[in-house]
Amino acid sequence: DTAVSQTPKYLVTQMGNDKSIKCEQNLGHDTMYWYKQDSKKFLKIMFSYNNKELIINETVPNRFSPKSPDKAHLNLHINSLELGDSAVYFCASSQGQGAIGYEQYFGPGTRLTVT
Amino acid sequence: GQNIDQPTEMTATEGAIVQINCTYQTSGFNGLFWYQQHAGEAPTFLSYNVLDGLEEKGRFSSFLSRSKGYSYLLLKELQMKDSASYLCAVGGNSGYALNFGKGTSLLVTP
Numbered sequence: 001d002t003a004v005s006q007t008p009k010y011l012v013t014q015m016g017n018d019k020s021i022k023c024e025q026n027l028g029h030d031t032m033y034w035y036k037q038d039s040k041k042f043l044k045i046m047f048s049y050n051n052k053e054l055i056i057n058e059t060v061p062n063r064f065s066p067k068s069p070d071k072a073h074l075n076l077h078i079n080s081l082e083l084g085d086s087a088v089y090f091c092a093s094s095q096g097q098g099a100i101g102y103e104q105y106f107g108p109g110t111r112l113t114v115t
Numbered sequence: 116g117q118n119i120d121q122p123t124e125m126t127a128t129e130g131a132i133v134q135i136n137c138t139y140q141t142s143g144f145n146g147l148f149w150y151q152q153h154a155g156e157a158p159t160f161l162s163y164n165v166l167d168g169l170e171e172k173g174r175f176s177s178f179l180s181r182s183k184g185y186s187y188l189l190l191k192e193l194q195m196k197d198s199a200s201y202l203c204a205v206g207g208n209s210g211y212a213l214n215f216g217k218g219t220s221l222l223v224t225p
Binding site: 100 | 145146152156157158159160163165200202205206207209210211212213214215217218220
């Protein structure tokens with residue numbers, strides 16, 4: 001069974017479009033995250049949710065809107081896509097606070113290409 | 116803010132020992148993590164240090180000095196499958212934001 005799953009794995013779209021990425025975890029974790037990894041492999045936190053509540057929003061443009069319908073899901077919707085949004089987006093989850101000792105489990109990533 | 120530095124690339128020989136260093140300057144500190152990421156795959160957890168000293172886990176060990184803002188990951192008996200990117204990450208004030216360094220790409224050669 002996949003612990004953290006994301007769909008789609010690849011996403012190719014044109015500038016200006018709106019797209020969503022879905023994430024689900026079956027680990028029973030309370031906390032979920034979205035990260036962006038750019039072409040230089042730099043992994044940067046975007047959002048953190050705990051029990052469906054937004055905890056962290058790391059100065060991400062408001063074109064990005066996360067939604068957590070329940071503890072097991074954290075989806076990412078992106079409006080008006082730009083070329084600079086091209087990256088790999090990783091979803092992750094942890095049992096507790098993932099910056100204080102709790103291991104984060106990452107999904108396989110969604111490679112977004114904006115043309 | 117957070118400033119996390121690690122070498123961009125390293126090369127080592129199969130069977131050898133390699134040490135990957137990480138220095139950090141942060142406004143808050145809740146511990147230091149090391150993650151491994153193979154090309155095209157997701158990061159996976161390797162270690163967590165919150166107190167000074169060495170934590171050993173099989174072929175991998177991680178060291179932390181909080182006063183020096185310094186950590187290293189030590190990989191022994193290198194195997195070809197250890198070729199990957201190694202990410203140093205520091206937990207920030209909130210407890211939820213994990214800030215990563217830019218990663219060290221390790222190439223293990225025969």
